[in-house]
Amino acid sequence: MIQAQTLINQIENLAPLSIKESSDPSGLQIGNPEKMIQKVLVTLDVRPEVVQEAIDQKVDFIFAHHPVMFRPAKNLDTRDPQNKMYADLLKHDIVVYAAHTNLDKAVGGMNDWMAQGLRLQNIQPLPSGTPIYCYKLVVFTPLDNAAAMRSALGNAGAGELGDYQQASYTVAGQGRFLPGTGAHPAIGASGQLTTTQESRIEVIVPSYRLNQVVEAMLAVHPYEEPAYDLIPLKNTEPSISLGRIGTLSQPLSVLDFAQQIKKDFNLTGLRIVSHDRQQLIQKVAVIAGDGGKFYPDALKAGAQVLVTGDIYYHTAHDMLANGLQAIDPGHHTESIIKTKMTAQIQQWAQVNDWDLAVQPSELSTEPFYFI
Missing domain, CATH: 3.40.1390.30 (NIF3 (NGG1p interacting factor 3)-like)
Structure with missing residues (x-):
């Protein structure tokens, strides 16, 4: 089992919410992202019959392409099939997450x-005429933390150069700092000038991934006050489209x-x-x-x-x-998401050693038949 947020983080690394269309309600739809999950259902649409399929299969996380709530509910009268569907999802404690226009735009989406x-x-x-500008992130970290730092930055989407991933540059040097009386330094002691060997790590980050990369960097940095630089570059990526x-x-x-x-x-x-x-x-x-x-x-x-x-x-x-x-x-050609995202989540589970079962919905949500 893993926390739902762990899977959500991986999805948003592939398809950051920052690149979605402004009117698109992608993201967490229903449920608590702190819930522990062990079975995922992948679907194009979340419809009442799909929710029943999830209930029957004891699914606790639904990944969908189309958001469940394109329009706000005016009431919660469960005689309405859409409202009853919301109630069934809440009753069975099923987390629902949707990645729509952000997944449409994402590389590999x-x-x-x-x-x-x-x-x-x-x-x-x-x-689309909108270039994506990049930043250089420079972070200073102890030598023994350098490998973990590079891994965290790469996994968060830094260092992607064309068909290459996790590209970075590292050089060793000396760091110096004087902790104040209220500090709790990971290395050295308060009131004493400290000199230590550190790695300077540089990576390029597209603007739409900047926040998640900085969060990943801070999460693995051992220092109380990490030293890092964010440098705007003239480098651009192909426009997000x-x-x-x-x-x-x-x-x-x-x-x-x-x-x-x-x-x-x-x-x-x-x-x-x-x-x-x-x-x-x-x-x-x-x-x-x-x-x-x-x-x-x-x-x-x-x-x-x-x-x-x-x-x-x-x-x-x-x-x-x-x-x-x-x-x-037709619109339903997007149902390829069922096989593609099932395979993608299975790969993440294998790489990260998650105890997580993933399956595509077996139902068609195509409303049209041509004669």
Whole structure:
């Protein structure tokens, strides 16, 4: 068993809440994060039938992509199915956590999974025009704490450089300090000038991970008053984006690409927005879920087709008028989260030696059937 907050911390390391859309209610939905948990259910949506599945399976933590509470409840009349669902979750002490637009944007998150599912190559964030600035964190710690410090910083998301992780620089030197009369130093004594061998550790941190990295640093530092510097850099990361863009290994017609998507995602139907379904395309943008309103970003990036769900009628006309074609495979394609996050949490459990069982929901929450 582990504390629910331990799993939440790992999820938020992958998909920090600081990168979610401002109106998105991602994060803890229901329950006490201090609760000890031993069984996790991964689902796209939290619906009454999924909650019953969790109860039947004796699950104590539900991880979902879509938040449970998009709209505030006006009352708690349990004759309403949504309110009864809340009551059932509380009655059975099930913690519910949702990662939505933060997981859509995260590196190695929903849109990367979707791009891979579409068989795209050379996958990049769909440019949004908002660069992510970085900081250099410099921390001074005793020599015997250096390995633990580097590990904590890396696990919190510091030191990621392209395809490399846990990149850092360490140099040894002498630290000096004079503890005051009210101090409780880990090394030396109050009123005595102390000289000790220390490691200077440097890592690069993107701005959206800064708070969690500093918290991780402070948690493992043995000193009462750690010395560290945060230095703003001109270095930037690729912009954080709700979408991805990539290329097909070879050109396909819009129709053939749509048929490939239908087969690969096991769909009963999809919609095509195109004046010429036989036109060959190769550069593809994808925005998981409902991303039609972001189609100008796909246009600016040079995409020939946008794959996204829930395309609005008038938006489809605007896309065509601007020379962009689209394929709408529906919103439920995001159900790939069930296999992807189940595998991810299982990996975390193995690496961290958690006594934790994880399973995907066996239920489909797709409300539509195409004929």
